[in-house]
């Protein structure tokens with residue numbers, strides 16, 4: 001079972017990679033359509049200008065237009081294909097989690113490796129919900145699969161841990177509540193970064209910037225829609241995260257005798273919470289630009305990542321999943 | 326967006342009176358402090374100010390790391406210490422930020438609370454003259470019952486309704502502001518809960534070895550370390566005694582990781598009869614006025630030393646685990662009262678005895694005997710060094726009960742007189758004929774005993790905080806207006822002769838689903854006269870957008 005899980009993880013990374021490439025193809029085809037459009041218009045102009053010339057005006061336009069349609073259809077196909085591959089990747093990912101859970105005989109979130117796997121799965125699963133509600137946002141999949149590849153591969157390469165049971169301190173139902181909600185909200189925050197990043201690029205693009213990162217957003221959904229999605233995801237996730245922190249405090253009281261002790265993990269959860277609260281505030285303050293607010297959301301996610309990776313690696317604390325004391 | 330950075334300026338003062346510059350300054354600063362921007366900046370500062378506390382070791386979390394830090398950075402550490410960096414969350418700068426933030430918070434929510442109460446008590450406002458200028462607008466044939474029928478439908482959809490003649494105004498979504506205020510107010514209560522805990526709370530840690538002789542009662546002297554809130558005196562501690570009867574620990578065969586702990590104790594609370602109790606890592610022993618938490622465990626080797634005069638002393642000595650999976654433990658058995666001449670009662674300060682070394686619950690089959698292979702006692706072995714001389718306990722410097730005073734050894738006042746591996750039951754005869762016998766071990770637990778009077782308040786306010794937050798994030802304030810009027814004599818063909826209804830909708834916050842809701846509401850209202858409203862809209866409403 002444990003071996004199966006490891007193999008499934010590898011396959012799912014590959015599948016995310018493929019999905020990313022297919023999304024990129026969709027993207028490239030999308031750009032191609034614009035390139036086809038423009039020559040077409042020029043041809044029209046040329047045709048009219050050279051009235052009575054050998055080339056009749058409308059014909060190339062039609063040809064170009066059908067070519068454009070074909071490319072668009074291909075782009076759409078690629079997009080749908082990318083989603084299908086992402087679904088496949090997510091299923092492999094889920095399979096890996098289940099196999100790991102069965103092998104360990106507990107929920108698959110006992111250490112950093114499992115934690116990252118579960119968080120990223122929640123992220124991709126919520127992505128399907130978003131996609132189902134707002135199919136027009138499909139192109140975000142490019143960014144999302146990129147994030148998935150990075151996270152899952154990081155987990156696999158740097159954090160891999162063989163299966164061990166939970167130490168007694170982790171063996172409580174408050175632990176399950178705490179960790180499941182942390183995992184869940186982190187997954188949504190993870191997903192929230194995708195439209196946030198896309199928004200920052202896209203809003204630059206809409207303001208006429210054509211330099212490197214902004215140009216990538218040419219084919220992205222409209223900035224306003226991205227921004228609204230960013231907010232929606234964060235507004236949804238923030239109360240869950242808040243609850244998770246409270247549940248953690250309740251658990252810490254039972255396990256260690258104090259609800260809050262400024263252990264590094266707790267400190268960084270506090271920092272994340274404050275930064276996200278800052279994001280929600282900034283978004284509700286008219287004089288703060290949406291870009292600035294969105295940067296706060298991204299900063300918030302960086303603090304979450306810091307808690308996931310950095311704190312486990314750099315600091316020692318009660319949360320280090322170590323022994324009893 | 327209904328929020329503005331600054332609240333509307335107070336009504337202008339009577340022009341004749343000169344504004345007092347000091348008052349004006351104060352008022353301006355206050356307005357600045359309670360603005361959303363300031364709150365934002367302070368929140369950001371708070372996040373940044375929390376970082377040092379996670380990077381540098383903290384006294385409250387791990388005092389030993391702080392000591393190590395002082396050793397590692399002898400120049401830097403005292404400077405940081407003066408800045409409060411090792412107690413970052415109690416430092417002046419951290420407190421200043423959150424106190425300012427909470428002042429801002431109170432200054433922010435108080436006027437909003439007043440406004441909100443006023444809004445809750447006032448009736449929905451009269452419909453604006455031109456409903457067609459509102460974001461949502463439509464005209465439809467009036468239902469049979471006219472304005473009262475419309476109002477009835479709206480009430481059924483849980484709108485707050487006000488009928489003024491032929492006009493109906495309705496409002497919904499007060500939950501948003503209610504929730505927001507509840508959330509922010511709960512933040513203040515959380516802070517109060519924390520403050521209560523730190524003023525009136527206390528805690529103490531100690532090691533408790535199994536056995537009736539080793540029971541402890543809850544007094545300040547019984548703890549190895551205590552932390553008392555400024556409002557707590559030793560006499561305030563609730564009275565109870567705890568005796569460890571048995572401690573059970575199970576470990577994984579494969580890698581020695583702990584799997585299960587359980588401590589069986591006898592508790593004697595003041596006035597009660599002694600009763601048995603059990604507790605474990607995630608389920609503390611909850612007593613009246615204090616909770617007892619299990620933080621660690623280990624073995625206390627019991628040894629009997631028989632001195633030159635034939636007098637024996639037996640003591641259990643908790644050895645502390647060095648942190649490996651096998652529970653290799655390190656400790657000291659000291660006998661400062663050894664070799665007291667029974668005839669004269671005089672103690673020779675240079676004939677005190679101490680045995681320091683390792684305890685291995687599962688010793689390996691061959692040397693070196695310095696690491697235990699498994700945490701349970703499968704091959705228990707004591708690896709000891711004997712010292713004779715002056716233990717330095719009388720020097721006035723409190724010594725650790727777990728470590729030898731190294732200064733005495735360095736100064737030659739304490740001399741090594743032999744080393745020995747001891748199995749249970751083995752007797753070691755030293756060079757002067759005295760003996761040490763390893764009788765076995767007793768389990769011990771590390772306990773933290775705590776009382777936090779703020780905890781209930783914290784729990785309750787966390788709950789209201791969460792409720793308020795959800796109301797605030799998912800609630801949406803909006804208004805609708807309906808005006809029944811005679812059909813336009815000029816036309817609107819099909820309906821002429823009967824009446825029409827002008828309807829308008831105004832979302833007070835960004836609310837993408839409002840158009841749908843408005844459409845459904847209008848459909849429900851226009852069908853009101855004909856049939857009972859099939860309760861569609863409420864169920865179909867979308868949650869988070």
Ligand code: HEM
Pocket residue numbers: 276277280281284327328359360361362364368426427429430431433434505509512794797798
């Ligand atoms: C302890 C510090 C504070 C924290 C952690 C905090 C947190 C939050 C959070 C998480 C929200 C989002 C909920 C929502 O959007 O309704 C919020 C909203 C809000 N906060 Fe605060 N807040 C704090 C202090 C303040 C202060 C000092 C003010 C006043 C200047 C303030 C005014 C507001 C307002 C007006 C909203 C509503 C925004 C909206 O309409 O969406 N908050 N706060």
